[in-house]
Amino acid sequence: MSLPHAILTALLEKPSSGLELTRRFDKSIGYFWSATHQQIYRELGKLEAEGQIRALTPEQPARGQKKSYEVLPAGRAELARWTASAQDPKPLRDTMLLRLRAAAVVGTDGIEADLRRHLDLHRRQLAEYEEIEEHDFPPDRDSPQDRLRHLVLRAGIDLETFWTQWLTHAIEEFAELP
Amino acid sequence: MSLPHAILTALLEKPSSGLELTRRFDKSIGYFWSATHQQIYRELGKLEAEGQIRALTPEQPARGQKKSYEVLPAGRAELARWTASAQDPKPLRDTMLLRLRAAAVVGTDGIEADLRRHLDLHRRQLAEYEEIEEHDFPPDRDSPQDRLRHLVLRAGIDLETFWTQWLTHAIEEFAELP
DNA sequence: AGCCTTTATGCAACTAGTTGCACAAACGCG
DNA sequence: CGCGTTTGTGCAACTAGTTGCATAAAGGCT
Structure with missing residues (x-):
């Protein structure tokens, strides 16, 4: 369950739209946590539904419109909680x-x-x-x-x-x- | 699609039952390709259905009976093919x-x-x-x-x-x- | 014999990630 | 203006891996 936290981190560094996030995941963040645009859009939807992030440009007519997101306090709190929680290293797979x-x-x-x-x-x-x-x-x-x-x-x-x-x-x- | 090949390798090193494989995946092979017993049983079933391996003790009354598998020529050929094929390294995820x-x-x-x-x-x-x-x-x-x-x-x-x-x-x- | 634990196999449901495709708006250009 | 390309969002279906539980035989113990 790391993808939502990767997205929260990226959005805290800079509010972005889905495609902008996708591009940033191709560099930077993606160097240690890669993701495709479909994963990102799906997760943005979930995070918004859960009240962890919100769209900056509300009520856009859906498709083809750029939609930027920013992190809400609940999202920041969740990220802080997750960051501090103990997690086992995943075994190597090569x-x-x-x-x-x-x-x-x-x-x-x-x-x-x-x-x-x-x-x-x-x-x-x-x-x-x-x-x-x-x-x-x-x-x-x-x-x-x-x-x-x-x-x-x-x-x-x-x-x-x-x-x-x-x-x-x-x-x-x-x-x-x- | 590496799990079947990990299993083929393990079986070529030594024919084994599902549980024996599971144990060997907890050491040795598992150091770079881990798997749970459910994954292994499922995959053994598939590999047998595809004619890449076969049970050494045929016609056993299903449950609770140890069932060992060995690799068939088709399985060895598939493993050789896979081993030699070009494959991209997976990006880091940590x-x-x-x-x-x-x-x-x-x-x-x-x-x-x-x-x-x-x-x-x-x-x-x-x-x-x-x-x-x-x-x-x-x-x-x-x-x-x-x-x-x-x-x-x-x-x-x-x-x-x-x-x-x-x-x-x-x-x-x-x-x-x- | 009866009961408990260990060994062994397996199903079902779930979570995470991937692949392929659809669709709309905006942009560039002759 | 019209038409193709790029930008941007998204659904649906699939593959891989995980978790929880069921079941059955075998062995040990009293």
Whole structure:
């Protein structure tokens, strides 16, 4: 049940319409919680029905009209409650690791190319994060907000670094294999 | 669509009943692809209907009887096909990162305790993986199978190492914050 | 024998996320 | 002006995963 809270966070950072939210989920928030526009519209509907958010431009004739939302006090309270509540980390789920395990029994044919492709993808993502870090977090800015956001970005950078290193190692391992 | 392939892999490593699979998913395979017993039973039924696996003990009177499955040639072929096929990495989804981002707007009250709890959990997981490494992968064993499985375990170890380091850093950050 | 716990299989209902498509207004352009 | 593209909202159907419960045999115990 994290999507509504992701949306509340995004709306508190800046009131937005469904499509604007969708775009922001394609960057920023989406780096650690992705969502499609359908998920977002559905959830906006629910949140509005529950009184956690409200439309800024009321009584629009439905379709094709941009509709912005802002967070109501009830929504902010719910987000604060959720943020502070204890939650267990979700166990890892990774198909590439599963495929390597499968490769150990059915053979490694074809998988090496995809390891290389993944390495490339992770390198690009890493470069993107590092660019954001350089651009948005110069050494002088360090309000509590900045520090928290930087911390989150750091996790992204370190994770991508881990994957590039591990994939590099995996490819080397394949080179000396059969 | 990875669960059927996870099951095929597990069954190729060793033919098993539903409950045995469930137990093995609680360790080993489950470290990177977890599943509940209901998911597993449902999927076993499907795989049998599709002719990818078959029950070793046929015509048992249904309930309460242990039923072991083995992989048929069609299942092995499907697993090989899937393993070699290109697949995009799934974007990250992590509630703790989302909560930190939320904390930047609604306040950090209560979240620090959960950071510490997560640190503890990840340390335990790391210790468990390291024990497995020591026990199952002594330096001399290095058949291709062993190397691939070790590679997968290494990913688990390095990931947990990353999380313990990042969480430690996050907690330090909190200490100097407000 | 009777009863309790463990082992084992499974159904049904629910929640979350994905995919494919529909539809309307606004915008750009010849 | 009319016509195609982009922007924006949304429904419906599907797939994947979770939760709660039912049921039945086997084994241990007195």
